[in-house]
Amino acid sequence: xxxxxxxxRNRITKTGKRIMLECSQTKGHDRMYWYRQDPGLGLRLIxxxxxxxxxxxxxxxxxxxxxxxxxxxxxxxLESAIPNQTALYFCATSDTRQGPSGSYEQYxxxxxxxxxx
Amino acid sequence: AQRVTQPEKLLSVFxxxxxxxxxxxxxxxxxxxxxxxxxxxxxxxxxxxxxxxESIKGFTADLNKGETSFHLKKPFAQEExxxxxxxxxxxxxxxxxNLFxxxxxxxxxxx
Numbered sequence: 001x002x003x004x005x006x007x008x009r010n011r012i013t014k015t016g017k018r019i020m021l022e023c024s025q026t027k028g029h030d031r032m033y034w035y036r037q038d039p040g041l042g043l044r045l046i047x048x049x050x051x052x053x054x055x056x057x058x059x060x061x062x063x064x065x066x067x068x069x070x071x072x073x074x075x076x077x078l079e080s081a082i083p084n085q086t087a088l089y090f091c092a093t094s095d096t097r098q099g100p101s102g103s104y105e106q107y108x109x110x111x112x113x114x115x116x117x
Numbered sequence: 118a119q120r121v122t123q124p125e126k127l128l129s130v131f132x133x134x135x136x137x138x139x140x141x142x143x144x145x146x147x148x149x150x151x152x153x154x155x156x157x158x159x160x161x162x163x164x165x166x167x168x169x170x171e172s173i174k175g176f177t178a179d180l181n182k183g184e185t186s187f188h189l190k191k192p193f194a195q196e197e198x199x200x201x202x203x204x205x206x207x208x209x210x211x212x213x214x215n216l217f218x219x220x221x222x223x224x225x226x227x228x
Contacts, residue, residue: 042203042220106216108161
């Protein structure tokens with residue numbers, strides 16, 4: 001399932017560097033999300049966007065910014081990377097319309113493994 | 118505030134044995150709960166949702182509002198069930214419904 005793609009898949013960067021993670025989707029969904037996954041902490045929401053003009057902070061937005069360039073693209077930036085931002089980052093999408101069960105299913109990308117040294 | 122708790126980080130069972138992955142939640146409203154699974158080298162994907170009351174790959178999960186639990190069960194574990202399992206709750210954040218994930222349980226099925 002290549003409907004949600006993330007680039008790069010792996011990245012090693014140094015403290016203080018600016019880095020951008022990109023997410024693209026071909027599912028035609030309006031809603032997009034960025035999560036980070038840390039061992040023992042599960043997935044935590046960084047930012048979410050319900051359409052091109054809508055950007056919202058999640059649980060852990062400090063140190064991150066996002067850009068919704070188009071319906072299909074949602075980028076996550078670390079303006080000045082620090083070591084505790086080393087994590088696995090996931091992009092996800094969901095439809096505006098509820099599914100048959102009345103819920104909003106999220107579809108995930110393959111993840112970007114970021115290491116900040 | 119919404120919270121999802123998965124008390125077991127690791128769970129190992131033998132093939133053919135029953136398996137139960139625990140999930141407890143706290144939420145002031147009417148909860149909507151999900152189980153997501155991540156197999157090795159695959160992306161996170163929805164396994165099942167409580168609203169559907171469905172059985173997927175032999176797994177079921179019943180919402181128990183009295184115990185605020187949504188445990189995932191399968192009567193006979195298979196090797197291909199080895200994966201990372203996340204319980205998630207759909208709750209309000211900033212005026213919109215978003216998913217809140219537990220910390221995950223890694224299930225290993227021993228042949």
